[in-house]
Amino acid sequence: MHSGIRDALIAHGRMLQASLAHSRAVHGHHGNRGASVEAAFRQFLSVHAPRQLSVGTGEVVDSFGARSGQIDVVIANEDQPFISAVDEPGLYLVEGVAAAGEVKSRLTTGELDRAIAAGIRFKGLQNTHSAGDEAFASPVDLQRFYECPPFFVVAMESNVNEGTILERLHNAGVTSHRIPRNLPPGERSYALVPPVDAVFILGVGAAIFFVDGSSMALQYPDGSRVAEWVFVHTEDAVLIEFLAWLHGVMPRVRRRSPVSMNYMLGENRFTTISQWAAPQPTQPQ
Numbered sequence: 420m421h422s423g424i425r426d427a428l429i430a431h432g433r434m435l436q437a438s439l440a441h442s443r444a445v446h447g448h449h450g451n452r453g454a455s456v457e458a459a460f461r462q463f464l465s466v467h468a469p470r471q472l473s474v475g476t477g478e479v480v481d482s483f484g485a486r487s488g489q490i491d492v493v494i495a496n497e498d499q500p501f502i503s504a505v506d507e508p509g510l511y512l513v514e515g516v517a518a519a520g521e522v523k524s525r526l527t528t529g530e531l532d533r534a535i536a537a538g539i540r541f542k543g544l545q546n547t548h549s550a551g552d553e554a555f556a557s558p559v560d561l562q563r564f565y566e567c568p569p570f571f572v573v574a575m576e577s578n579v580n581e582g583t584i585l586e587r588l589h590n591a592g593v594t595s596h597r598i599p600r601n602l603p604p605g606e607r608s609y610a611l612v613p614p615v616d617a618v619f620i621l622g623v624g625a626a627i628f629f630v631d632g633s634s635m636a637l638q639y640p641d642g643s644r645v646a647e648w649v650f651v652h653t654e655d656a657v658l659i660e661f662l663a664w665l666h667g668v669m670p671r672v673r674r675r676s677p678v679s680m681n682y683m684l685g686e687n688r689f690t691t692i693s694q695w696a697a698p699q700p701t702q703p704q
Contacts, residue, residue, distance in 0.1 A: 425659060431467075432621050432658045435459055436575055442524070456575055457491045457522045458506050464492065465505055467662060471497045472517055477509035479516055481544040482681040488540050491522040492573075494665075496672070500679045513544040513567065514678035517669045520571035526579055526620060528587065531572070535591045538570045538614030551675035559632035560668055563612050569668045572618040573661065581650040584626050588615060589648050616668070619661045624652040627664060634667045 435456075442455040457476070465474040473495045479487040495502060499515025519541060521534045544567050554565050563569075577584075591614055618626040629637050629645045637645040653660045 420659065425656065428658045428662070429655045431463055432655060435463060435658075436621055438575075453522075453524050456524045460522045460573060461492055461505050463658075464494070468494060469666075473499070473502055474505055475503050475509050475511070476506065477503060477511055479511045479513050479519065479541065479544060480682075481513045482547050483545055485544050487519075487544060488537055490519045490537065490541065492520045494518045494568075494669075498672070498674055498678045500677065512678050512682060514546055514674070516568050518569045518571065518665060520573060523572060523574040524576070526572070526574035526577035526584075526618070528579055528583065530574075531579060531584065531587050531618070534572045534618075535587070535614050538591075541570050542567050542612060542614050547678075547681050549674060549676045549680075553673040555671040555673075556668075557632060557634050559630055560634055561670060563616075563630065563633070564668055565670045565672070567612075568670075569616045569665075570614065571661075571665070572615055574618070574620045577620045577623060581624070581626070584618060585648045585650055588613065588618065588626055588628070591615065617661075617664055619657050619664075621657050622654060623657065624650055624654065625657060625660050625664070626650050635664055 438456055438459040445455075461474050461476065468474060475493050475495060476489075476491055477493055478489055479493060489508065493509070493511050494517045495511060495515055496517040499511060501510055501512065501515075503509025521537055523530050523534070546566050554561055556565065613628050616628055626648060627635070627637075628648050629635065631644045631646045637649060637651075639645060651660060
């Protein structure tokens with residue numbers, strides 16, 4: 420990596436940590452502290468995401484009626500028809516979301532459990548596919564992240580050791596309830612995915628779920644690929660790891676029709692002009 424880019428991202432990480440210290444000094448209420456840190460992270464991400472993406476916060480829905488809870492960070496793609504200001508809660512269609520996640524001032528076991536619960540609800544959302552849509556990702560990532568986007572957690576600091584983090588994430592299991600609704604009857608060939616795909620802790624490292632065949636790969640010394648939860652000790656370079664992971668796992672999708680069509684169209688009563696203007700039969704006198 421270019422040293423200038425690396426140094427800039429390391430500096431940004433320290434600025435985010437400083438924003439937590441500033442928030443603690445200014446705000447006595449924990450909710451206000453959290454909101455301040457979330458806003459600082461969204462601002463960072465909004466200037467480091469590809470230009471076709473926008474960053475916001477709010478809830479995500481699918482065309483089958485499912486709905487996420489309030490999510491700290493929503494990364495919307497160019498197909499998203501509903502865009503809000505970066506810090507104004509909005510409502511997003513899942514087909515127009517590239518990724519989403521939670522921001523924590525301090526990661527505790529309780530906060531991790533709440534993030535996992537939020538991930539379970541988010542991963543219950545279901546992408547609707549239209550004829551002619553094209554998705555660009557590795558086959559493994561396509562199964563994991565095209566049906567529902569990746570979900571992450573970013574923490575400014577943590578009082579949970581890495582072993583406990585890995586154990587909690589591993590024991591969270593998979594969102595097996597997420598069965599694609601557009602498969603033929605009896606078809607169950609879908610990927611089982613964890614509710615949280617990665618956790619990043621500034622100044623410490625990242626817990627990432629590696630899968631063989633994914634664009635984000637980790638190898639053992641013998642060349643074989645890691646296929647389990649791993650804690651990567653990146654320390655000052657956590658934001659670099661985060662952006663590399665994020666850019667690697669977000670599917671690129673080219674859609675042939677607006678994603679809003681499945682949400683806005685339904686059965687309508689109507690009268691055609693032919694019906695309106697049709698002459699009525701003359702009644703016999």
